[in-house]
Amino acid sequence: MDANQRSRANPFGMDEACTNCPELCEPRTQVVHGYGDVAADFLFVGERPSAEADEMGIPFATEDGRDGLYRMLERLGLSKTDSDPASPEVVNVYLTTLTRCRDPERPPTDEEIDTCEPYLNAEIRMVNPEILIPVGERALEAIATEYTTRPASDFEIEAAHATTIRGRGFELVPMLEPEEQTDEQTQAWLEHFVDLMASDYRQTKGRQGR
Template structure:
């Protein structure tokens, strides 16, 4: 699978007509694959597309994605004046556990499992230094697959902004931005800014940027 970095949207050319989850094909507007820099150090993973993402085809797009994008802007990872449906990201890739949205419910375990090959392919191709699971479910799914920590020990509130050793990278969990207090937003920003300023890159054969 080759990347097309001329396009930030679905740069790996994943199936945009996927029907692996029949119950999601009717309520979705479109399949929402990952978006951003294919050579990014930072990979952010939510649970499912929001309403704006479902409409635009880009993770965390639209008004409902604004609280998350403001965090990226404050870190210098997203241009402040960029189109909310097509944000201009810097060294960042955005994706979700699942690729389709049902407006009335969260994804089932089977739907997350059906989408797992898409996420695993993105992680392999991007080979990020830092993965940010957004919300409890993303933390558990990614933690189970990519860390040696017992899943029952993973808690997005307790570990919000705390680095967790993964397999070749670190996880830095984030509480859903819609659910964060002002204090939690500030603490996560400070923790992540400190990480960005550190020598966070692992020795794993990455090319220099």
């Protein structure tokens, strides 16, 4: 699977007509695969596409493109403030979700998350980030199960928010869903991540320097 960095949207050319989860095919607008820098150090994983992502095809999209996670990325210098919300210019960041399709009436089932897992695993393998950022409880559970030696039941998103968890090959920096954060929680996460970015966070994993 080759990367096409000329496009931030679905740069690995994953199946945009996927029908692996039949009950998600009818309600979805489109399949929303990962978006961003294929050589990113920071990989964000949410639970499922937002309503706006389902319309625009961009993970974590919001109505005006200046709220939520993208606003936090702008404050970190990881997204350009004047970029088009339909094609945000993220820097050193890759964005994806556990499931690629949205049912507006319900969250994904465990079976649907399991069915989509090969897409996520392929993105993590190809991007080979340094830091994984699970966004929300469901993403933390999935990422912790796969990439730490501790049971997922050890982690609770409220307590893990704005902390660093040592994983197997990656560090995890969990985040509450942006729309659920208080201003204080947002500031705490940003300050923690700024400190991490200023540290020697890169591990020896055979990746080339940026």
